[in-house]
Amino acid sequence: MIRRIFVVAWILLALAGALAHTVAERAFGHTIDLPLPHLQYGYVMFNANPKRVPVYTYARADGVRHGLADLDPRPAFGYKRARIALDAMFSPTYLRDLCNRALTSRDDQITIFIDGYQVDVDREHPAMATTEVCGGHR
Amino acid sequence: MDIAKLFAPFEGTRDPRPLAIVRIAFFSGLLLHFAPSLIWLDVGYGRGAVRADAWNHWLFSHLSHTPSAVVRILAIVTLLALVAAIAGIRTRIAAIVAGLGCYAFTSFNSIHLQTLALIPAWAILMLWMICGGGANAYAPRASREREPSLLGSLILFQILLAVFFSGVEKLLAGWPGTNEMSIVLAYPRGFMVRDWVAALPVLHGPVMSTLLTWGTLAIELGTPILLLVRRTRIYALVAYELFFLGIIAMLEVPPLFYFIFASVPLLALDDAQLVSVGSWARRWAGRRTSSPARPA
Numbered sequence: 001m002i003r004r005i006f007v008v009a010w011i012l013l014a015l016a017g018a019l020a021h022t023v024a025e026r027a028f029g030h031t032i033d034l035p036l037p038h039l040q041y042g043y044v045m046f047n048a049n050p051k052r053v054p055v056y057t058y059a060r061a062d063g064v065r066h067g068l069a070d071l072d073p074r075p076a077f078g079y080k081r082a083r084i085a086l087d088a089m090f091s092p093t094y095l096r097d098l099c100n101r102a103l104t105s106r107d108d109q110i111t112i113f114i115d116g117y118q119v120d121v122d123r124e125h126p127a128m129a130t131t132e133v134c135g136g137h138r
Numbered sequence: 139m140d141i142a143k144l145f146a147p148f149e150g151t152r153d154p155r156p157l158a159i160v161r162i163a164f165f166s167g168l169l170l171h172f173a174p175s176l177i178w179l180d181v182g183y184g185r186g187a188v189r190a191d192a193w194n195h196w197l198f199s200h201l202s203h204t205p206s207a208v209v210r211i212l213a214i215v216t217l218l219a220l221v222a223a224i225a226g227i228r229t230r231i232a233a234i235v236a237g238l239g240c241y242a243f244t245s246f247n248s249i250h251l252q253t254l255a256l257i258p259a260w261a262i263l264m265l266w267m268i269c270g271g272g273a274n275a276y277a278p279r280a281s282r283e284r285e286p287s288l289l290g291s292l293i294l295f296q297i298l299l300a301v302f303f304s305g306v307e308k309l310l311a312g313w314p315g316t317n318e319m320s321i322v323l324a325y326p327r328g329f330m331v332r333d334w335v336a337a338l339p340v341l342h343g344p345v346m347s348t349l350l351t352w353g354t355l356a357i358e359l360g361t362p363i364l365l366l367v368r369r370t371r372i373y374a375l376v377a378y379e380l381f382f383l384g385i386i387a388m389l390e391v392p393p394l395f396y397f398i399f400a401s402v403p404l405l406a407l408d409d410a411q412l413v414s415v416g417s418w419a420r421r422w423a424g425r426r427t428s429s430p431a432r433p434a
Contacts, residue, residue: 003148003149003288004145004148006268007145007148007288007292010265010292011295014261014295014296014299015299018299018300018303018306021303021307022303022306022307022310026310036260036264037193037194037241037257037260037264038257038258038260038261038264038296040193040257041254041257042303042307044254044304044307045254045304045307045308045358046318046319046322047304047307047308047310047311047313047318048311048316048318049318049321049322050321051321053325053326053329053330054329055326055327055328055329056328057328067328072181073178073181074174074175074177074178074181074250075174076174076250076392077170077393078386078390078391078392078393079390079391079392079393080390081328081329081390082329082330082389082390082391083250083390083392085328085329085330086252087249087250090190090249090252091188091190091249093188094188094249097187097188101181115326117325117326117329119321119324119325119326120321120324123324123325123326123342124326
């Protein structure tokens with residue numbers, strides 16, 4: 001009996017969680033806050049994607065460009081560039097932290113290049129480009 | 139209505155091998171996902187590290203006051219629990235320790251760990267903590283006895299629900315009319331897509347994006363149902379596996395995502411289908427090993 005109650009409760013909660021982030025959000029304008037961790041967010045997989053996206057590279061004093069992911073010592077098997085890009089998109093101070101951590105000496109300077117692509121207009125050429133510099137006695 | 143029939147998938151027993159494969163894949167995915175952050179601990183959890191709050195706010199606020207030696211010990215214990223779960227040693231205790239550890243570290247700082255795959259991961263971890271099991275095959279003390287069906291069936295339900303509602307979310311977001319697939323396929327080299335996807339012109343035209351849009355909707359809305367019907371199960375499984383193989387081949391997503399979504403549908407196979415799939419796999423492996431080696 002206890003097992004059956006558990007099964008029903010689990011299934012109903014899982015359904016409630018799924019509906020809270022789909023139907024409820026559209027019907028009531030907000031999600032229903034269910035405290036369990038697996039019900040906290042909706043099951044989204046690329047349902048809406050940003051059209052303006054950044055590609056990050058960096059260069060030291062020699063000017064040679066590298067992928068920004070190379071600055072992070074932690075491996076990320078098969079998705080290192082994506083992880084860095086998403087971290088930087090969602091946490092604005094992350095880039096500066098990553099840059100500062102990668103400095104090897106007092107005189108070292110790193111320039112991070114952020115090429116912004118408006119992919120629904122032109123996927124070949126960046127629509128904007130900015131840089132961020134850390135180190136070098138700044 | 140026959141109540142016993144309704145509950146039948148959650149009662150009785152099942153072949154232990156699919157659940158053991160899910161155990162190994164799932165906890166290996168978690169280990170691959172968490173180990174870099176827990177080994178290079180200072181980057182994400184050291185003093186002054188940039189942090190983000192995405193899960194438990196209380197843990198986010200309070201763990202930053204924990205001495206670094208304690209954080210280091212917690213990280214080691216979490217990693218050891220993940221290894222124990224992969225090996226099939228005390229799986230319930232391992233799941234409890236690993237689950238609490240992973241959740242604490244993700245709440246402490248979600249940067250680097252945040253992924254959509256964590257939503258089903260929390261569900262699977264909770265189920266494993268409650269139900270235990272999964273070590274009757276591919277483990278040092280594997281008894282080879284049949285497993286209770288409860289854990290496997292609830293994990294299967296949870297993942298199929300996630301896949302189905304991913305499709306529902308897409309419909310509600312305006313798919314197939316919004317042409318979101320063409321946006322993903324247009325991403326430049328260095329953002330989300332693998333290099334070959336960014337370089338291959340055939341993927342950037344409207345025909346391919348339309349095909350992939352409809353294919354995605356068909357798989358996400360169709361296979362969770364077709365996997366539950368015995369007659370369509372094998373075909374649905376093949377389509378489902380190709381779909382997730384396609385995702386990991388085209389997009390830079392965490393291995394945890396693939397390990398969860400690709401392994402769990404094996405739990406839908408019944409005993410007779412497992413025998414068929416097993417003998418097919420053995421024949422395929424035999425053909426490969428017996429084929430003459432190419433000259434160097």
